[in-house]
Amino acid sequence: MPNYSFRCAEGCAFDAMYSMSEVPRQTACTKCGATATRAITAPHLSAAGSSAYGLLERSSRSAHDPQTVDRLPARGAASRQPVTRNPLHAKLPKP
Template sequence: MPSYSYRCSEGCRFDALYPMAEVPQETDCRVCGARARRSVTAPHLSRTGSSAFQLMDRSARSASEPEVVSSLPSSGAPRQRTTSNPLHAKLPRP
């Protein structure tokens, strides 16, 4: 749910969570009780590490441009894991 910033006439600032379809332009100030108007702020961008983005880009790219291999993998060998992070298991597979 997105966070919206509000500022009242007394100078108090606070953030509030609302669904995008129900965001009011004005609300009561949580500090002093005066009417507070929604203020324009910069978007909150993710600070996910570049390695996570590289992994997602590589997975998406491999769907249409598979990597070239020189030989087939052996059928008896266990599959090689490239990462030990359990969150990577949730990423889409090609």
């Protein structure tokens, strides 16, 4: 449901959620009880929290602060832990 902004004559401003078909033009102020009218505001569009925003955030962070490797993994550590547990993969040729 969209979040609508209301402002009363006393100057209080608050947000309330209504469905688009049920949003009133006026409602009671949640702070002082006076009649509050719906205020025209910019839409609250945000991509924060989406997977696309996370990708953009990681991409921009890697441009300024790339992840670096400061040491090699321990020799033989990769051979001790298999990458896959599928027995069919054991028959594949080793590099």
